Structure formats: C-alpha cells, structure tokens
Amino acid sequence: MAASRPNTVNLALLAVTILSLMLAAYSLLLTPAGPNPRANTPNDRDLSAQDLPTRSNTSHESAGSKGPITDRETGRSDRDNGSASGSPRDEAAPDGRAPAIKDPAAKNEQAVAPESSDTSGSISGIVIDGSGQAVEGARVVARPADQRDQPRNHPDFETELSELELHIQRLRAQQRSVASGLDGRFTISGLNSAISYDLSASAVSGGTARLSRVGCGDNVTLLLSRExxxxxxxxxxxxxxxxxxxxxxxxxxxxxxxxxxxxxxxxxxxxxxxxxxxxxxxxxxxxxxxxxxxxxxxxxxxxxxxxxxSGLAALAGVVSDTRQNPLPEATVRLEPLEDRDNPDETEFDPAVPRSVLARCDSLGRYRFEALAPGRYSVRISLGSRSDSREIALATGETKQDFSLNAGARVTLKFRSPRGDAITDVNVIFERKGRNERPTALPAEEPGVRIFTGLEPGEYSIRYFARGGAWARQNTTLVEGDNLLTLDIAEASFIQGKVTGAGTPEGLLLRLRPEAGKAESNSHYSAVVKTDGTFRAGPALPGNYVLELVAQQRTVVYTMNVKLGVGDTTQDIAVRDLATLALRVSLPDGKPAAGARVTLVNGKNSYSARCDERGSARISYVPAGESKLTAEAGEYRSREHSFTLRSGESDYSLELKAPNCVRISKVDKGGEADKAGLQVGDLVFAYNGQDVTDRNTLNRLIEQSKGQESVTLSVDRASRVIVLSIKGGTFGGAYANAVR
Missing domain, CATH: 2.60.40.1120 (Carboxypeptidase-like, regulatory domain)
Structure with missing residues (x-):
C-alpha cells in the first residue's frame, strides 16, 4: 500500500508544470501578432533635460560640469533629438497599422497634467527617408504645441530643479507616440481635437524630422534628414x-x-x-x-x-570706490577706438559687436578673456554714476583696476509701527520729476535695502510694502553713506456702494489727498462695479477728496473723507446725475449695432457704442441742457436738444440718410464768419440747390467760383434763415447731418 501512494515531491512537480503551462498559454494570448520593430532600441529612453527648449541668448553653467552649454540660433526650425518617454509597451492601434507606444509612468503622471476629456482627435501620416522610401519602425511623437515654456528662474536652486522636473513630467504625460508600420505609415490617436500638435520623428537607422502646429485630422509626411x-x-x-x-x-x-x-x-x-x-x-x-x-x-x-x-589680449581687474571698497554690480564696457591695431592672424568682421560688457562680482572683480589688442574707450558705470577713460591693450593679459566715485550710498531700514523689520518693500527714487535707477546691493539683514550709484541731491523716495500703502519721504542725499529709517504705516481701505444714477458703467472712484501730491497708482483708485460697489486701497491714513470720474476724464462728484487704519465704509448717494438708456435704429427699423452715440453736456462730451441690439448706456452725466446725436456708417440722426434730468431716462434715436451738413468750425475772419454762420448751423441749400451731404456742398462751392455772392439756406435752432456768401469760398468745416 505504501508503494501505491503518490509521492509528495512528484505531486508538487506536477503542480508547478501545470501552472507554467497555463502562464505560457496566457502570455501567448496577450502577445500581438508580428514582430515588435521597436523593442529594446536605443531611442526608447527617458525624456531628459536635452528635450527641454532652451531659452534664447541665455547660457546656464552647472558647477563641476565641463561639457558645453549651447543656445542654437538657426534659420531652420528647431531639431528634435529623437528623445521620448521611457520604455514603451506595444499596443495595437485602432487601424491596426502601427502599435501605439505608451509611457508606463503615465498613470502616475496624470496627476501632474490631467488629460482632456476630448480624446477623439488623431493625426496620420507617413515617414520617409531622403530617397523617398518608407521607413519602418520610426518613432513618431506628438506633443501639444505652444505648451513647452520652461518654468521661470527661482531664487532657490533646489526649488528651480524641482519645478524643472515637474515640467519634464508634464511634457511626458502630454505627449503621445507610435511606431511607423511596414509601409511607413502611422496614426496617433487619443489627441485633443481642439488643439494643434508638434510632431517629431526619429529612426534607428538615423535621421530626424519635425513639423510644427499640426491639426488633428491632418495627413502629413515626415521626411527624415540625417544629422x-x-x-x-x-x-x-x-x-x-x-x-x-x-x-x-x-x-x-x-x-x-x-x-x-x-x-x-x-x-x-x-x-x-x-x-x-x-x-x-x-x-x-x-x-x-x-x-x-x-x-x-x-x-x-x-x-x-x-x-x-593668436595675438589676443585679456583684461582683468577690480572696480572700487574712492575709499577702496569694492563695487559689486558695477559694469565695465569697452568700445574699440577707430585706430586700433588688428592682429595679423585674426580676421575681423564689422558685423561682430564691437562693444563688450563685463559685470563685477561681489568682490568688484571683472574680466575680459578675449580682446583684440589696441586702444579702447572704457566706461565704468554704477547706477546713475559713470566715468570714462582710455586704455591701450597689448597681446597677453593686462591687469587694470578702476576707481569710481559711487556718489550716494543709501541704506534704508523699514519698520512697522511696532518696530518690527519689514521685508519685500518696493522703492522708487524720484529726482527732478524723473525716476532714477540706482544699483541695488544684497541685503545684509532683514528689513534693510541698500542702494548705490545715486547722484547727490534732493530726492523723493516712494516705498510700498505688500499689504501696506505707498508712502513718500523727501530727503537730501549726500556723497557717501546715507542711513534712513522709514516707517511702514498700517494701511487704510475704503469700500461702499454708489447709488442714485442708474448702473455705474465706466465709473471710476479716485482718492486725492487734501494736501500734497496725488499718488498715481492703482491703490488710490478703483473701478465701480456694475452693482455700484467699490473697494480702494491700500492708502495711507489721512484726509482725502473722493472723486467719481466718468468716461475716464470727467469728475462728476466729489466729497471729503477721512480714512483711518483698516476699513472705512462710505456709501455714496449721488444727486443731480443722470443715466441715459439709448436705443438706436436704422432707417429700415433694424437695430443699429455698433452705432456711436454722442452726448454733449455743457463743456463735456460723452460717447458710447451700441451693442448688437442697438442699445447703449451713458451713465453719471450731470443734469442740465444737453445735445444728443448718433451715427453709423453713412447714416446720421437728427440732433436732439433737451434738458437732462437726474435719474435714469430712456431715449430712442432713428438714423436716416444725410439731407444737409452741420457746421463744425468757423474760421475767424473767413467768408463763413463774414456771412454770419455759426457752429451747429444746418446748411440745406446753396444758391437755391439742395445740399444733401458734404460732397454736394463741395461740388456747388466749386461751381460757384467767380460769383460775387450766393445764398445759403440755414436751419438754426429750427428757424430758417438765408445768408449770403462769396461764391467759390467758405472758410470753415462741416459734416453730414440730418434735419
């Protein structure tokens, strides 16, 4: 009986064999038909820093790296180096022609750059080589166009590196790639049909190609060129x-x-x-x-x-002030003089920039490593201070230190009302009505900013801390060191609601100090919202004149306000202001979309454009005598004179073809002035013939040359008068109108 029992080891071996056969059969079912032309090819590598677009005219140097860093500037489109995301996994494309290549890390990267819900787009095409033959197994990559801007530089290098890594992940997650089939054709599916894509192609046999801004649905040809x-x-x-x-x-x-x-x-x-x-x-x-x-x-x-x-010169040295202190951030600019001697073995091109610039480091050191021997003009600058001299350079290296009178050096200490140091302060130096540009030096302690390179004299220093208000300190700066402690006052804000004259479209609230100069920055003004609410600040506590400004130029309301620390609520109930709700129609009764409406109120003029319904609004206009006109293309409305009342009013205007001209200007001492014409008069007949527009009047005036006197029929305030004027002359200006 013992011999008939199954051996335990044999049973275990049998189970392993059966399991292996099942796994093999399962893997065969999942394997796509046909060979994988892209398996384990050198081009299947991770997206690296080489795939990033370079910044124009910018070089980045990494400590410890001896490799060259380049910034290509060619007349051709940027070349793609064939790099792509990590090892692909082949998957049959919908058309069965080319296996899709997907990034195995894409699942994790979706959190970095979520996919659009629209993935119905696709781009098809063919990859060919220089002889016109189809290229099998070429890698084609699609990446959204106009989405490759690198992150901005960050003060912290580690943070900048992290942002660059995230940027690479976003690019990798956004791109799609496939391999071309036996006939060289490819189809990239799963694209957002609403945007365009940049395509690149590369082949193991060599060659790359690139197309920019390809739209979904297009069928393109990628011609590989060797590099x-x-x-x-x-x-x-x-x-x-x-x-x-x-x-x-x-x-x-x-x-x-x-x-x-x-x-x-x-x-x-x-x-x-x-x-x-x-x-x-x-x-x-x-x-x-x-x-x-x-x-x-x-x-x-x-x-x-x-x-x-051969035959090059070099120049190096230190720039310091008159007390031998180094001047960081000072610049040294060399300009060759006309009689410089060119080295025998070096060919010079006039197109190459002759002026070269070096900036001093924190120790005041500068260096030019390659110059042509000869005589140069040297300009040393720091802020608004500069000095010029000449220097002769021979072959080899020349050591030359420079001294510059740096003018005024200003140390500003910013403190809160509690005496705490305040950082992140914006500073503007004003002198004689213009802004100066001093050189800012690195801060040595919190709440301190240091500037140098200022001309001694009287200055107005404006400063602003985040969350605070613009403040101003007038002072006299002397040559050498200047120390100022400036207080950052707690800020004031004003908020409220404007009521009493309809919807406040285009209304601006502005704060003007009762004494002193008004600050020209956005903190002292605010646009009134369509519901009448506003909020302005931060501003310095104090007494102000609050102004409401319509049409960006006309002050329609003023009041005195006192602002304390924090929020001040001030509602404004305006009186004697009006809003016009206008509707303008064409001669056929349709809305006059885009018509321009003009309201003249006293010495002020207001205008608005009609929307597609022929409607327009002119808000916050002082009540009183007004004139209203509208125009659209060749059509004009009659001039309406009326008394504008406070509150909101509706008004309708009908456009017609012009049937007269309106006098817009009368030259003093001219024939029109002698005849008694006035601005606003409507001329509807000239010497008995109808005047319907400017062209008609121009023709009639031309025809009347040589006549001693002709008649003008004029409509003045709905009263018809007849004037006489010398033929062939006028002496004024006029425009098409309707009476």
Missing part, C-alpha cells in the same frame, strides 16, 4: 580655452540656411549637430571677430575641427 556631430575646441595660442564663443557653419549646397550656436564651455570644447556634407565652419568671439573659415567634409560619423586664436 551628425561636429565637435572641437576653441583656445588661445597659449592653449588656454576660450569659454564664450559662437560656432558658425554653412553647408555648400544650402547657402541660404546658415547655422550658428552660442556656446558656454569651461574647457573650450563644443558639440553641435549638423547635416552631413561639405561645410564652411568658423568661430566668432565678441570683441575680437571671426576666425579664419575652414572647409571640411562632414560624414555620417561626424567630424572634429578646432580653432586657435
């Missing part, structure tokens, strides 16, 4: 590297597509990507010029070419 690496080193004749320069290249068969790339490299090495072929390559250095141009054949494996600049 290779051009590298080398730029140095002085003594072997020391040049760290700032620009690489230029020009392919012989593409003379209209020159390329250049700005390089910042601590060891003088550079690497740029170019198309294979015969190229002309050269280097330019600001303040020096261009190197001799080299002709080189660049193959698919790339090429290396180095440049050496």
């Amino acid at each position: 290779c690496l051009l590298k080398g080193k730029v140095s002085r004749a003594d072997g020391k590297p040049l760290t700032r320069f620009r690489v230029h290249w020009l392919r012989a068969d593409l003379p209209n597509e020159p390329g250049n790339e700005r390089v910042l490299s601590m060891d003088g090495h550079y690497e740029v990507r170019v198309k294979p072929g015969r190229h002309t390559v050269w280097i330019s250095v600001d303040g020096v010029g261009e190197s001799p141009r080299q002709e080189i054949d660049i193959t698919d494996v790339g090429a290396e070419v180095s440049f050496s600049f």
Whole structure:
C-alpha cells in the first residue's frame, strides 16, 4: 500500500508544470501578432533635460560640469533629438497599422497634467527617408504645441530643479507616440481635437524630422534628414580655452540656411549637430571677430575641427570706490577706438559687436578673456554714476583696476509701527520729476535695502510694502553713506456702494489727498462695479477728496473723507446725475449695432457704442441742457436738444440718410464768419440747390467760383434763415447731418 501512494515531491512537480503551462498559454494570448520593430532600441529612453527648449541668448553653467552649454540660433526650425518617454509597451492601434507606444509612468503622471476629456482627435501620416522610401519602425511623437515654456528662474536652486522636473513630467504625460508600420505609415490617436500638435520623428537607422502646429485630422509626411556631430575646441595660442564663443557653419549646397550656436564651455570644447556634407565652419568671439573659415567634409560619423586664436589680449581687474571698497554690480564696457591695431592672424568682421560688457562680482572683480589688442574707450558705470577713460591693450593679459566715485550710498531700514523689520518693500527714487535707477546691493539683514550709484541731491523716495500703502519721504542725499529709517504705516481701505444714477458703467472712484501730491497708482483708485460697489486701497491714513470720474476724464462728484487704519465704509448717494438708456435704429427699423452715440453736456462730451441690439448706456452725466446725436456708417440722426434730468431716462434715436451738413468750425475772419454762420448751423441749400451731404456742398462751392455772392439756406435752432456768401469760398468745416 505504501508503494501505491503518490509521492509528495512528484505531486508538487506536477503542480508547478501545470501552472507554467497555463502562464505560457496566457502570455501567448496577450502577445500581438508580428514582430515588435521597436523593442529594446536605443531611442526608447527617458525624456531628459536635452528635450527641454532652451531659452534664447541665455547660457546656464552647472558647477563641476565641463561639457558645453549651447543656445542654437538657426534659420531652420528647431531639431528634435529623437528623445521620448521611457520604455514603451506595444499596443495595437485602432487601424491596426502601427502599435501605439505608451509611457508606463503615465498613470502616475496624470496627476501632474490631467488629460482632456476630448480624446477623439488623431493625426496620420507617413515617414520617409531622403530617397523617398518608407521607413519602418520610426518613432513618431506628438506633443501639444505652444505648451513647452520652461518654468521661470527661482531664487532657490533646489526649488528651480524641482519645478524643472515637474515640467519634464508634464511634457511626458502630454505627449503621445507610435511606431511607423511596414509601409511607413502611422496614426496617433487619443489627441485633443481642439488643439494643434508638434510632431517629431526619429529612426534607428538615423535621421530626424519635425513639423510644427499640426491639426488633428491632418495627413502629413515626415521626411527624415540625417544629422551628425561636429565637435572641437576653441583656445588661445597659449592653449588656454576660450569659454564664450559662437560656432558658425554653412553647408555648400544650402547657402541660404546658415547655422550658428552660442556656446558656454569651461574647457573650450563644443558639440553641435549638423547635416552631413561639405561645410564652411568658423568661430566668432565678441570683441575680437571671426576666425579664419575652414572647409571640411562632414560624414555620417561626424567630424572634429578646432580653432586657435593668436595675438589676443585679456583684461582683468577690480572696480572700487574712492575709499577702496569694492563695487559689486558695477559694469565695465569697452568700445574699440577707430585706430586700433588688428592682429595679423585674426580676421575681423564689422558685423561682430564691437562693444563688450563685463559685470563685477561681489568682490568688484571683472574680466575680459578675449580682446583684440589696441586702444579702447572704457566706461565704468554704477547706477546713475559713470566715468570714462582710455586704455591701450597689448597681446597677453593686462591687469587694470578702476576707481569710481559711487556718489550716494543709501541704506534704508523699514519698520512697522511696532518696530518690527519689514521685508519685500518696493522703492522708487524720484529726482527732478524723473525716476532714477540706482544699483541695488544684497541685503545684509532683514528689513534693510541698500542702494548705490545715486547722484547727490534732493530726492523723493516712494516705498510700498505688500499689504501696506505707498508712502513718500523727501530727503537730501549726500556723497557717501546715507542711513534712513522709514516707517511702514498700517494701511487704510475704503469700500461702499454708489447709488442714485442708474448702473455705474465706466465709473471710476479716485482718492486725492487734501494736501500734497496725488499718488498715481492703482491703490488710490478703483473701478465701480456694475452693482455700484467699490473697494480702494491700500492708502495711507489721512484726509482725502473722493472723486467719481466718468468716461475716464470727467469728475462728476466729489466729497471729503477721512480714512483711518483698516476699513472705512462710505456709501455714496449721488444727486443731480443722470443715466441715459439709448436705443438706436436704422432707417429700415433694424437695430443699429455698433452705432456711436454722442452726448454733449455743457463743456463735456460723452460717447458710447451700441451693442448688437442697438442699445447703449451713458451713465453719471450731470443734469442740465444737453445735445444728443448718433451715427453709423453713412447714416446720421437728427440732433436732439433737451434738458437732462437726474435719474435714469430712456431715449430712442432713428438714423436716416444725410439731407444737409452741420457746421463744425468757423474760421475767424473767413467768408463763413463774414456771412454770419455759426457752429451747429444746418446748411440745406446753396444758391437755391439742395445740399444733401458734404460732397454736394463741395461740388456747388466749386461751381460757384467767380460769383460775387450766393445764398445759403440755414436751419438754426429750427428757424430758417438765408445768408449770403462769396461764391467759390467758405472758410470753415462741416459734416453730414440730418434735419
């Protein structure tokens, strides 16, 4: 019996075998038909910092890194280096032509950049090489256009790095990619049909392509072009590297597509990507010029070419004040004089900037590493202070320290009413009615700001802390050190509601100090909302004149208010102000959309545009005698004179074709003045012939040249009068009108 019992070990082996067979069968069911052309290819790598767009004309240097940092500026569109998100997992596309490649990290990245609910869009196309043959297995990536701006610089480098990493994650989460099929065709699905996409393509066999702003539903062709690496080193004749320069290249068969790339490299090495072929390559250095141009054949494996600049000069030193204190942030600008001597072995281009600039570090040090020997004009500047002199530079390095009278140095200490230090204070220096631009130095303690480079004299210092009010301190600054302690007063706010004259459209509330200069900033004004409410501040506590301003220029109401610390509530009930609700129609009775309505009230003029219903509103107008007109294209309304009453009134205007002209100007001593014409008169007949518009009157005046006297039929305040004027003349201005 013992022999007939199953062995425990055999049973275990049998169970493992059955489980393995089940797993194998299950994996076969999940595997798509056909080979995976993109499996384990070098291009399937994570999105790296190289995928980030570079900032124009900006170089970033990382401590400990000797690799070149470049900023490409070419006439062609930006090239894509073929980078993409992490290892793909193939999934059959809806059309069965190309397997979709998805990022395995996309699930976690959805929290960073949520997908749009609209994923019905798709982009199709084909990838071909330079010979026109379809390219199988090319990686095509779609990324939303106009969404690649990098985060702004942050004072904390760790925070800036974290924001850049999040930015990379967002880009990775937003992009979609596929591999081209056997026929080179591809379809990228799951896109937002409402936006456009940038496409890039890269192939293992070599070559890249890129298209910008492709709309969903389009069918495109991506033509791969090969690129290779051009590298080398730029140095002085003594072997020391040049760290700032620009690489230029020009392919012989593409003379209209020159390329250049700005390089910042601590060891003088550079690497740029170019198309294979015969190229002309050269280097330019600001303040020096261009190197001799080299002709080189660049193959698919790339090429290396180095440049050496001989006969260069260098200049370094320290900028300090008259007491030998270093001047951080001072600038040194060199401008070559006309009679400078060019080195024999260096070719100079007039297009290269002749003026070069260096900024001093915290120890006042400056340095120019590459200059052409010769005579220079040197300008040392700090804030509004500057000094100029000349210097002669020979081959090799020249040490030259400069001294600058830095003028007034101002240390401002900001304190709250309780004596606490206040940080984040904005400061403006005003002198003789204009703002000065001193150099701000790093703060040495909380609540302190230091400025230097100011001309001694009388100043008005305006300052503002977040949550506080603009304040002003008048003072006289002397040469050397100046110390001021400025109080940051607790702020005042005023809020309330305006009532009494209809909807306050376009109404502005403004605070003007009873004594002193009105501050021209938004804190002392507020737009009154359509429900009549307002809130203005922060302002300094004190006595103010509160003004209501209509049409951005006419003061329609004033009152005196006293503001204390904190909120002051002041409701405003206006009297003797009116609001007009207007409706304007065309001759056929339809609404006059876009018609312009003008109301003349005393010496003030108000205007408004009609909406699509032909409606317009003119609010907060002083009650009194007024005139109202409207116009739209060739149509005009009759001028309506009436007494405007306080409160809200409705008014309708009907536009008609012009049947006269209105006098808008009478030249003193001219023929119109002699005839007795007045501004506002309506001329409807000239020498017995009807005047319907300006063109008619111009023609009749021209026809009457040589006649001693002609008649004018005039409507003046609904009373018809006849005047006489010399033929062929006028002496004034007029416009189309309706009577």
